[in-house]
Amino acid sequence: MMESLxxxxxxxxxxxxxxxxxWFFSARKEHSFLAWVGLKKPIIENKRNYYGIFLVTIVLLVVPINTIIYYFVDSSLLASNRFTDLGISAMIPALIYGILQTGLSEELFFRGFLTKRLINKFGFYQGNIIQSLVFGIIHGFMFFSSTHVIGVLLIVIATSVAGYLMGWINEKKSNGSIISSWMIHSIANITAAFMAMFNIFY
Known part of the structure; x- marks a missing residue:
């Protein structure tokens, strides 16, 4: 557990x-760092619409990506592979992995930093598309040397769409807060860890 933390x-x-x-060299006089990266309480106006997009994004992250991985990717290459067959004993390390190590770190960088800077530069739609493609390509690149090109392409597409939706739900439905995408990302990664823990499709 300490190693995971x-x-x-x-x-x-x-x-x-x-x-x-x-932030230190460009915005520290105008904004606190946490507010600048969107680590703040979300303000949600249309909750029904918000929760619909929230659930769709989770499903998109969990179902297609895990299906693609099952058919195209060697599960031993996955970060969640460390939890394979460990069962309930890996619960706390899996939560640390899903919520902090991957969920928080990636959302701070991709949606908190990259998305906001790109949107400021190019406008919402172009900026969000660019960050989602970067997010997808990086995830595909991790499997490029070990996975069939079709599998890599499908991973890029699925994670890019999910990245776009996470950027959209943050900026359009959460008043710029990255808490929403952090929760979505964490749930998806915890699900992957739990599937490894109980050897589901692994």
Whole structure:
């Protein structure tokens, strides 16, 4: 558990390094760092619409991606593979992995830093499309040397669409808060960890 916590903290710090330096030299006089990256309470006006998009994004992250992984990717290459067959004993490390190590670190960088800077530069739609493609391509690149090109392409498409929806739900439905995408991302990663823990499709 301590190893998982240390790894999570280190990864969060690494993912925060570039955003923090950028904020320090460009925006520290106007905004606090946490507000600048969107780590604030979301303000949700249309809750019904919000929860619909929230659930759709989770389903998109969990179902297609895990199906693609099952047919195209060697599960031993996945980060969640460390939990394979460990059952309930891996519960706390899996939560640390899903919520902090991957969920928080990636959302701080991709939706908190990259999305907001790109939207400021190019406008919402172009900026959100660019960040979603970067998000998808990076996830596909991780499997490029070990996975069939069709599998890589499907991973890029699925994670790009999910990345776009997470950017959209943050900026259009949560008043710029990344809490929404952090919850979505965490749920998806915890699900993957639990599937490994109980050997579902692994």
């Amino acid at each position: 240390v790894n999570a903290v280190v990864q969060v710090v690494i993912f925060l390094a570039i955003p923090f330096v950028w």
